[in-house]
Amino acid sequence: xxxxxxxxxxxxxxxxxxxxxxxxxxxxxxxxxxxxxxxxxxxxxxxxxxxxxxxxxxxxxxxxxxxxxxxxxxxxxxxxxxxxxxxxxxxxxxxx
Amino acid sequence: xxxxxxxxxxxxxxxxxxxxxxxxxxxxxxxxxxxxxxxxxxxxxxxxxxxxxxxxxxxxxxxxxxxxxxxxxxxxxxxxxxxxxxxxxxxxxxxxxxxxxxxxxxxxxxxxxxxxxxxxxxxxxxxxxxxxxxxxxxxxxxx
Numbered sequence: 001x002x003x004x005x006x007x008x009x010x011x012x013x014x015x016x017x018x019x020x021x022x023x024x025x026x027x028x029x030x031x032x033x034x035x036x037x038x039x040x041x042x043x044x045x046x047x048x049x050x051x052x053x054x055x056x057x058x059x060x061x062x063x064x065x066x067x068x069x070x071x072x073x074x075x076x077x078x079x080x081x082x083x084x085x086x087x088x089x090x091x092x093x094x095x096x
Numbered sequence: 097x098x099x100x101x102x103x104x105x106x107x108x109x110x111x112x113x114x115x116x117x118x119x120x121x122x123x124x125x126x127x128x129x130x131x132x133x134x135x136x137x138x139x140x141x142x143x144x145x146x147x148x149x150x151x152x153x154x155x156x157x158x159x160x161x162x163x164x165x166x167x168x169x170x171x172x173x174x175x176x177x178x179x180x181x182x183x184x185x186x187x188x189x190x191x192x193x194x195x196x197x198x199x200x201x202x203x204x205x206x207x208x209x210x211x212x213x214x215x216x217x218x219x220x221x222x223x224x225x226x227x228x229x230x231x232x233x234x235x236x237x238x239x
Contacts, residue, residue, distance in 0.1 A: 012209070
């Protein structure tokens with residue numbers, strides 16, 4: 001008699017929510033970093049330190065370019081609203 | 097009444113009948129539906145139900161479609177993942193979620209997720225963050 005045992009598991013998720021606003025580039029960057037870099041508690045202290053420094057540098061880059069994307073998207077929306085005749089809304093968006 | 101995090105028993109059986117295909121783009125569509133703390137969900141849950149599903153501004157029944165990450169393996173573990181899912185501009189409260197196969201007949205359940213406590217968004221974003229996709233943390237693993 002032969003049998004093969006297989007185990008399956010489901011992991012936990014986390015939830016991030018906001019009130020009266022969306023997520024900021026900083027909050028999104030933190031989520032993004034969790035997907036890119038994992039620092040093991042078992043790693044030597046100097047490696048952990050190096051990894052954290054890299055993480056901080058990467059976070060700054062991510063936040064900068066996310067902010068650029070937000071500004072660029074507002075330009076797209078500004079033009080879209082303007083071409084649809086919503087000049088007041090377009091102006092409000094431009095001033096954000 | 098409770099939400100117990102579990103991989104649904106029916107899903108384990110359905111893996112052996114090729115009911116589910118997690119391949120990105122060409123695979124099935126998997127949805128994530130949100131539930132209140134009055135829901136009763138767990139390993140015995142076999143399919144999507146609208147009973148005690150979250151309701152509120154910006155949220156529709158059956159939740160939203162997930163973006164599949166094509167299954168892969170790491171060592172002796174097979175795993176699959178989904179991209180984080182954001183319900184934008186919503187006013188809702190949820191205690192847990194169910195992932196189910198929207199493409200398959202009867203909307204069979206995959207797993208039940210317990211958030212640990214009620215989570216709320218008010219005129220804001222409600223984001224479900226999936227863990228990193230590796231052999232020890234991915235959302236769905238078979239070892």
